[in-house]
Amino acid sequence: MRVLVTGGAGYIGSVVTEELVRDGHEVVVYDSLYKGHRGAVVAGAQFVEADLLDGERLRRAFREGRTEAVIHMAADSLVGESVTNPAKYYRNNVVAGLALLDAMNECEVRRLVFSSTAATYGEPEKQPIEESDPTHPTNTYGQTKLAFEHALPWYEKAYGIRSVSLRYFNAAGATAHCGEMHNPESHLIPIILQAAMGTRDAVEIYGEDYPTRDGTCVRDYIHVVDLARAHILALDILDERSAIYNLGCGGDGYTVKEVIDAARVVTGCEIKVRVGARRAGDPAFLVASSARIKQELGWSPQFQDLSLIIESAWKWLQRHPQGYNE
Ligand SMILES: NC(=O)c1ccc[n+]([C@@H]2O[C@H](COP(=O)([O-])OP(=O)(O)OC[C@H]3O[C@@H](n4cnc5c(N)ncnc54)[C@H](O)[C@@H]3O)[C@@H](O)[C@H]2O)c1
Numbered sequence: 001m002r003v004l005v006t007g008g009a010g011y012i013g014s015v016v017t018e019e020l021v022r023d024g025h026e027v028v029v030y031d032s033l034y035k036g037h038r039g040a041v042v043a044g045a046q047f048v049e050a051d052l053l054d055g056e057r058l059r060r061a062f063r064e065g066r067t068e069a070v071i072h073m074a075a076d077s078l079v080g081e082s083v084t085n086p087a088k089y090y091r092n093n094v095v096a097g098l099a100l101l102d103a104m105n106e107c108e109v110r111r112l113v114f115s116s117t118a119a120t121y122g123e124p125e126k127q128p129i130e131e132s133d134p135t136h137p138t139n140t141y142g143q144t145k146l147a148f149e150h151a152l153p154w155y156e157k158a159y160g161i162r163s164v165s166l167r168y169f170n171a172a173g174a175t176a177h178c179g180e181m182h183n184p185e186s187h188l189i190p191i192i193l194q195a196a197m198g199t200r201d202a203v204e205i206y207g208e209d210y211p212t213r214d215g216t217c218v219r220d221y222i223h224v225v226d227l228a229r230a231h232i233l234a235l236d237i238l239d240e241r242s243a244i245y246n247l248g249c250g251g252d253g254y255t256v257k258e259v260i261d262a263a264r265v266v267t268g269c270e271i272k273v274r275v276g277a278r279r280a281g282d283p284a285f286l287v288a289s290s291a292r293i294k295q296e297l298g299w300s301p302q303f304q305d306l307s308l309i310i311e312s313a314w315k316w317l318q319r320h321p322q323g324y325n326e
Contacts, residue, residue, distance in 0.1 A: 001235060002026045004067045004109075006052060006100065007074030008045065009036030012115065012171050012224055014178040016071055018042045019228040028065040030058065031074065039324030040178055052096035055103055062107035069111035069238065070104060071231050072097070075145070078186055079119065082141035093144035098151060105159045111238035112152075112163040113231050118220075118246065118288045120146040120167055123281075128251075128289035131167075131244050138281050149244070156242055164234035166227075168247035169286055173223040173309040179316030180224075181323035189221065189310060192260055193317050196269035203271060205256055207278030216256035218285045220248045223303035223312070233297050245297070248288025254306055266310045 003020055007013040008029030013036070020027045027045040034051070041047045046065065050057040052074055061067070075093050076082070082089045104112065119142030120135045137143040152163045172189045174180065180190045194200035208215040230247050237243060254262075264271050293299045303309055 002066050002068045003071060004028045004030055004061060004065060005071045005073060006030050007036065009033055009038065009040050010073060011180045011182065012227060013073035014040035014042060015175055015224045016073065016228040016231050017045050018175060018178055019225065019232055021045055023232065028061055028067065030061055037181065037324035042177065052100050055099055058100065058103040059107055062103060062109055067107070067109050069113070069235055070100065070109060071113045072100060073115045075115070077117070077141060079139045079141050082144070083139050086140040089140045089144045094147050097148040101151065101155050101161065104161055105155070110161050111235065112161055113234045114148065114152070114163055114165045115231070116145045116149055116165040116167045117142060118167045118169045118248070118286065120149065123283045124286070127285045128248060128287045129246060130289050131246055131292055152242065162238045162242045164237065164242065165244045166230060166234065166247055167244065167288065168222060168227065169220040169288060170222070171224045171227050172221040173225065173303060173312040174316030175225060175312070179313060179320060188219070188256065188259060189313055192263045192271060193267070193314055195271050196263060196267040197317060197321065201272065202274045203260060205273055205275045206282060208275050210284040212255055212284055214255050214257045217282055218253040218255050218287060220253050220287045221306065221309055222247055222249055222301065223309050226301040226303055230293060230299050233299055237297065245293035246288040246290060247293060248290050249304060253285065253287035259306065262306050263310050266307055267314055
């Protein structure tokens with residue numbers, strides 16, 4: 001298939017692109033590089049450096065690439081920033097998203113896989129979270145992703161654009177070429193590994209008085225390759241139907257302390273921690289159920305073991321201590 005990946009120079013998008021190219025798909029990466037890295041764009045993919053809001057460039061990319069499907073990863077995704085600067089999030093996650101849909105419609109591209117988020121659920125009433133659970137986002141990030149999701153059935157009804165929205169929490173891990181390099185870094189595993197490497201003083205734990213097995217928050221981590229495979233698998237159903245799927249590690253998830261302990265074993269480093277106060281709006285448990293996508297699409301994660309996830313990220317960081325070195 002000829003696939004355009006928005007945000008394909010970012011963390012997850014680069015791995016999606018890598019897997020698509022490996023499978024023999026023709027890929028155009030469409031990324032403004034405002035957060036991504038030129039060095040993350042996988043060899044074998046075409047690269048267009050432009051913003052989603054540049055409708056003319058986007059339509060040209062669709063026409064020149066004879067695009068058949070879009071995997072939409074480009075977004076802003078910092079929870080805290082989304083609350084203090086909602087305008088930025090509505091603009092990039094909703095307005096730019098709708099510009100993408102308009103260009104798809106105009107160029108007759110009718111297949112979309114959307115990288116949504118489990119932040120659409122807000123503070124869940126039960127664990128693990130299922131697709132039928134209520135969506136009450138507690139931050140602008142989750143709200144803007146949900147707003148875009150809500151447009152999708154209407155665009156399908158009127159314009160025939162089918163979509164699969166994938167809702168998940170924490171992508172983690174790396175491949176040999178692609179790894180996680182956000183600035184600022186807000187994700188736990190790279191923060192822990194920076195502390196292991198000595199480029200960060202310590203890992204801050206936000207609260208150890210939660211009603212969990214060791215008092216720290218329980219979260220869900222999925223290897224980025226498993227996430228990428230789910231995005232590619234989702235392309236297969238778009239000739240027939242639209243869907244929403246969760247992706248999660250299921251089971252009991254992992255506490256913050258368990259992740260730190262696993263990283264100590266993998267890296268052989270000490271990893272200092274500092275225990276601080278709880279952050280407002282951090283639920284004790286956030287774990288998504290993958291039962292539906294497993295049953296309906298046969299998705300089966302290959303790297304579920306937390307040590308494997310951390311090990312892949314650690315290897316990547318050691319090979320790329322300065323990130324992509326642009
Ligand atoms: N990282 C996670 O744990 C996680 C969890 C759930 C959902 N997601 C979603 O997955 C997607 C990718 O996340 P990531 O961690 O790889 O993010 P990232 O910041 O590494 O990548 C996003 C990419 O999109 C590009 N981009 C952003 N806005 C753009 C625009 N208007 N036009 C063109 N390019 C633009 C950036 O330059 C960047 O390369 C996002 O949609 C995010 O909401 C991520």
